[in-house]
Amino acid sequence: MKQDLGLYLHIPFCAKKCAYCDFLSWAAKENEQERYVQALLQEINAYQEFAKKYEVSTIFLGGGTPSILTGQQIRQIMEAIRENFAICKDAEITIEANPGTVTGHKLEEYRLVEINRISFGLQSVHDKELKMLGRIHTFEDFLESYEMAEKAGFTNINVDIMFGIPNQKKEDWEKTLIQIAELTPAHISAYSLIVEEGTPFYNQDLALPQEEEERLMYQGTKEILGEYGYRQYEISNYARRGFACRHNIRYWQRKNYLGLGLGAASLLENVRFSNTRQFLPYMKKSRQPETIRENQEILDTKSRMEEFMFLGLRMNAGVSKESFYRQFGKHMDEIYEQPLHQYSRQGFLRNTADSVSLTEAGVSVSNYILSEFLLDDASEHIQI
Amino acid sequence: MAEIDQNNIRNFCIIAHIDHGKSTLADRIIEKTGLLTNREMQSQVLDNMDLERERGITIKAQTVRIVYQAGDGKEYVFNLIDTPGHVDFNYEVSRSLAACEGAVLVVDAAQGIEAQTLANVYLALDHDLEILPVINKIDLPSADPIRVIQEIEDVIGIEAQDAPQISAKTGLHIEEVLEQIVAKIPPPDGDPNAPLQALIFDSVYDAYKGVIIFCRVKEGRVRRDTQIRMMATGATAEVVEVGYFGAGQFIPCEELSAGMVGYLTASIKNVKDTRVGDTVTDHKHPCKEALPGYKKVNPMVYCGMYPADGAKYQDLRDALEKLQLNDASLQFEPETSVALGFGFRCGFLGLLHLEIIQERLEREYNLDLVTTAPGVIYKIHKTSGDMITLTNPSNFPDPSEIDYMEEPMVSAEIMVTTEFIGTIMDLCQERRGQYQGMEYIETTRALLKYKLPLNEIIYDFFNALKSRSKGYASLDYELSGYERSELVKLDILVNKEEVDALTFIVHKDTAYERGRRMCEKLKEEIPRQLFEIPIQAAIGSKIIARETVKALRKDVLAKCYGGDITRKKKLLEKQKEGKKRMRQIGNVEIPQKAFMSVLKLDE
Numbered sequence: 001m002k003q004d005l006g007l008y009l010h011i012p013f014c015a016k017k018c019a020y021c022d023f024l025s026w027a028a029k030e031n032e033q034e035r036y037v038q039a040l041l042q043e044i045n046a047y048q049e050f051a052k053k054y055e056v057s058t059i060f061l062g063g064g065t066p067s068i069l070t071g072q073q074i075r076q077i078m079e080a081i082r083e084n085f086a087i088c089k090d091a092e093i094t095i096e097a098n099p100g101t102v103t104g105h106k107l108e109e110y111r112l113v114e115i116n117r118i119s120f121g122l123q124s125v126h127d128k129e130l131k132m133l134g135r136i137h138t139f140e141d142f143l144e145s146y147e148m149a150e151k152a153g154f155t156n157i158n159v160d161i162m163f164g165i166p167n168q169k170k171e172d173w174e175k176t177l178i179q180i181a182e183l184t185p186a187h188i189s190a191y192s193l194i195v196e197e198g199t200p201f202y203n204q205d206l207a208l209p210q211e212e213e214e215r216l217m218y219q220g221t222k223e224i225l226g227e228y229g230y231r232q233y234e235i236s237n238y239a240r241r242g243f244a245c246r247h248n249i250r251y252w253q254r255k256n257y258l259g260l261g262l263g264a265a266s267l268l269e270n271v272r273f274s275n276t277r278q279f280l281p282y283m284k285k286s287r288q289p290e291t292i293r294e295n296q297e298i299l300d301t302k303s304r305m306e307e308f309m310f311l312g313l314r315m316n317a318g319v320s321k322e323s324f325y326r327q328f329g330k331h332m333d334e335i336y337e338q339p340l341h342q343y344s345r346q347g348f349l350r351n352t353a354d355s356v357s358l359t360e361a362g363v364s365v366s367n368y369i370l371s372e373f374l375l376d377d378a379s380e381h382i383q384i
Numbered sequence: 385m386a387e388i389d390q391n392n393i394r395n396f397c398i399i400a401h402i403d404h405g406k407s408t409l410a411d412r413i414i415e416k417t418g419l420l421t422n423r424e425m426q427s428q429v430l431d432n433m434d435l436e437r438e439r440g441i442t443i444k445a446q447t448v449r450i451v452y453q454a455g456d457g458k459e460y461v462f463n464l465i466d467t468p469g470h471v472d473f474n475y476e477v478s479r480s481l482a483a484c485e486g487a488v489l490v491v492d493a494a495q496g497i498e499a500q501t502l503a504n505v506y507l508a509l510d511h512d513l514e515i516l517p518v519i520n521k522i523d524l525p526s527a528d529p530i531r532v533i534q535e536i537e538d539v540i541g542i543e544a545q546d547a548p549q550i551s552a553k554t555g556l557h558i559e560e561v562l563e564q565i566v567a568k569i570p571p572p573d574g575d576p577n578a579p580l581q582a583l584i585f586d587s588v589y590d591a592y593k594g595v596i597i598f599c600r601v602k603e604g605r606v607r608r609d610t611q612i613r614m615m616a617t618g619a620t621a622e623v624v625e626v627g628y629f630g631a632g633q634f635i636p637c638e639e640l641s642a643g644m645v646g647y648l649t650a651s652i653k654n655v656k657d658t659r660v661g662d663t664v665t666d667h668k669h670p671c672k673e674a675l676p677g678y679k680k681v682n683p684m685v686y687c688g689m690y691p692a693d694g695a696k697y698q699d700l701r702d703a704l705e706k707l708q709l710n711d712a713s714l715q716f717e718p719e720t721s722v723a724l725g726f727g728f729r730c731g732f733l734g735l736l737h738l739e740i741i742q743e744r745l746e747r748e749y750n751l752d753l754v755t756t757a758p759g760v761i762y763k764i765h766k767t768s769g770d771m772i773t774l775t776n777p778s779n780f781p782d783p784s785e786i787d788y789m790e791e792p793m794v795s796a797e798i799m800v801t802t803e804f805i806g807t808i809m810d811l812c813q814e815r816r817g818q819y820q821g822m823e824y825i826e827t828t829r830a831l832l833k834y835k836l837p838l839n840e841i842i843y844d845f846f847n848a849l850k851s852r853s854k855g856y857a858s859l860d861y862e863l864s865g866y867e868r869s870e871l872v873k874l875d876i877l878v879n880k881e882e883v884d885a886l887t888f889i890v891h892k893d894t895a896y897e898r899g900r901r902m903c904e905k906l907k908e909e910i911p912r913q914l915f916e917i918p919i920q921a922a923i924g925s926k927i928i929a930r931e932t933v934k935a936l937r938k939d940v941l942a943k944c945y946g947g948d949i950t951r952k953k954k955l956l957e958k959q960k961e962g963k964k965r966m967r968q969i970g971n972v973e974i975p976q977k978a979f980m981s982v983l984k985l986d987e
Contacts, residue, residue: 274948310953371963
């Protein structure tokens with residue numbers, strides 16, 4: 001029987017770099033984009049042999065802004081994938097799109113190659129905030145694109161929105177939430193702005209919301225979206241029943257995924273690696289994927305346990321003790337006795353006989369809690 | 385040179401205030417005497433410890449023997465004995481001086497005489513040394529040699545009209561200094577055929593040779609195979625090697641005889657057997673009496689030192705033992721703290737000594753240390769009639785058992801320009817000083833005399849003095865016995881739990897202020913955690929100050945993009961690493977630097 005696999009394809013282009021963005025992307029000329037697509041096709045084709053062992057159940061075209069490519073380029077990419085990989089009938093196939101870059105024609109092409117999920121990077125319903133972030137579109141542009149996508153037959157649509165924007169008030173955020181929820185997309189990603197080093201925002205004196213205000217925004221998100229029938233399933237993700245993003249969950253559950261394209265990260269059979277982030281070497285050598293891999297890390301038991309916990313706990317469902325035991329032959333309660341005991345007593349973890357999950361209070365300070373699940377080097381419980 | 389005529393030997397030291405150019409002059413003298421080529425000259429040959437070079441102070445006395453071809457056509461042997469330049473090492477200074485016949489007094493042509501200059505000059509005069517004043521830094525635009533010469537004559541009362549006016553930096557007029565050393569400093573005397581009597585003025589430990597004793601032979605002679613005895617410690621040994629000091633190296637020779645300065649080794653394993661100030665004699669033909677002035681130096685300042693990483697406890701012990709080989713005044717014994725785990729209570733000559741040891745442990749032995757607030761030795765008289773000496777605040781007895789307490793006092797002399805007299809008097813008042821008098825050195829400068837509790841001096845006094853006088857004030861002090869005092873034990877509670885490593889003893893009148901500032905400082909240093917943390921200062925059960933560290937309310941990862949989790953993992957690792965550097969007190973994690981920050985509340 002074939003093994004389950006997810007594919008991530010990275011399109012490192014966008015119309016204009018946003019002021020907060022630290023992803024691997026830039027504004028490129030059309031011919032540069034075309035050459036990249038060709039290199040990506042070569043990389044995909046190089047996986048022909050590898051692909052035989054697997055059956056793909058999720059595909060995610062991310063970026064950058066994949067929708068900046070032409071419909072034909074997207075079709076070529078998807079066709080190459082189908083030629084090499086076996087794809088499940090009910091596979092979840094997502095493309096990220098920015099308002100203003102999609103056209104009816106592109107959307108039809110997406111449907112033709114059986115892309116069945118579209119994720120719009122909106123961020124805010126307030127044009128003032130969009131401008132602040134350096135977005136190229138207005139809310140009106142988004143509504144237009146959204147409507148087109150619905151018309152083209154997309155029923156599984158995600159909208160990315162952002163809180164913690166400079167000068168943002170709790171009311172502003174709530175207005176964004178409500179207006180988006182009323183459009184009834186299947187899925188909403190609501191995450192907080194993180195000012196990362198190396199972005200234009202980093203060196204600016206920004207009027208970021210105070211911590212307490214931001215915390216209230218976060219809490220309000222769950223409440224408001226809850227009223228509209230969305231359930232939080234992960235720290236930043238909310239979905240209507242049956243629409244949780246399967247590709248995303250794959251990351252939290254540490255299932256296999258292969259990253260294709262510049263800088264794309266992979267996890268295969270407990271080995272993590274990523275493709276080079278340098279454009280020219282990628283362009284030159286993409287037909288020999290093993291030569292562009294970097295940062296390979298063979299995960300030992302300790303790392304796997306750590307990942308199991310700190311990735312798994314991001315999900316509201318938490319981590320299963322039985323699954324932990326099946327994977328590692330050790331009891332979670334034994335390995336993590338101290339943090340489980342301490343933080344469930346303090347009300348940050350929900351610790352039952354079967355599973356462990358973050359409480360609402362725990363989610364708010366999840367970094368603090370999750371870091372407690374990194375094991376000391378000299379952890380005597382683990383023998384590898 | 386096989387035989388050296390005593391008349392052609394000059395044993396001298398250089399005394400100066402910090403920064404007045406002692407080491408630079410020593411460099412120039414060595415250079416001019418031609419023992420080293422220019423290329424071999426490291427800057428400041430005498431200060432061979434990194435730390436000394438950086439801070440520009442001399443910690444351990446260094447000695448060098450050089451040969452000078454004088455203007456009279458004769459060849460002279462100079463033994464230049466370097467002296468430590470800090471009040472903590474006063475006793476070492478006095479022993480170095482005792483090995484000399486003369487002292488070159490370096491005074492900065494711009495700054496003039498400072499408190500330490502005076503203290504060292506008086507010490508030199510006590511030893512009947514010939515003082516040879518030298519005006520340095522005459523190349524500075526602000527140099528005022530006429531005024532400084534007048535000051536030397538008025539304040540110290542020695543002739544200074546023909547004092548060489550030099551620039552050690554540029555090498556100007558160094559010959560004049562050398563000629564005056566020959567002309568003015570008397571040669572040593574002493575009978576080479578009398579029983580051996582040699583003064584130990586320093587010692588270092590060498591892994592191969594054992595202890596290397598630095599000595600000045602006063603009477604008699606010593607050579608290989610001489611059976612020697614240390615008169616105070618009673619240790620005996622057989623001499624393996626004698627020699628003199630090249631620059632930065634030991635040069636063996638046949639024998640050391642009366643008037644000479646040199647070293648000897650005798651396979652001695654413990655530096656404690658060779659106390660500075662002790663007299664070396666011939667075991668079989670001992671001299672009648674030991675040289676005067678020996679005393680056992682005792683630590684005045686104590687603090688707890690803990691390895692930041694508890695697993696390094698043994699490493700810390702090894703490092704302390706090694707340092708002690710070269711430094712008999714360093715004392716330590718194991719202690720445990722609830723907050724800091726296993727460590728040592730260490731005793732030092734003073735605060736500088738403490739800082740030096742701390743830095744050497746960190747630099748030379750790569751140890752990350754947590755140090756508790758330095759304290760002094762208190763005498764506690766109990767109602768039962770017993771008296772205890774307290775070096776660790778945690779051992780403070782129940783107040784109901786205390787009849788009264790005493791604390792060590794110092795006589796301090798502070799040299800200050802007149803514009804800062806008021807400010808510095810205020811500082812001394814704040815530090816519970818008792819005014820003893822004031823002398824004007826000249827119209828713009830005065831010497832303030834105060835009696836101050838030692839525990840106020842070791843608590844950031846020097847920094848405060850410098851910052852409030854824009855760097856112009858200088859301090860010298862010496863212990864002057866114990867005085868009765870109203871002291872209390874101040875406890876710090878974090879999340880209602882007492883943190884033993886932060887406990888200290890303070891005068892009752894300053895307890896409130898100190899407690900308040902400690903709480904404020906800790907509030908800055910303790911990162912927010914998952915719950916609110918009260919920080920309190922308490923005397924007994926009475927809370928005298930309180931601050932609160934608010935709870936951490938939000939700390940969430942943004943989305944993990946494209947399955948690239950490595951960055952997120954690094955973030956968590958950083959967070960975890962940060963926690964590792966903290967000390968767990970109950971549920972609260974206290975960063976190690978919080979323990980140190982409370983030592984410097986004045987900044």
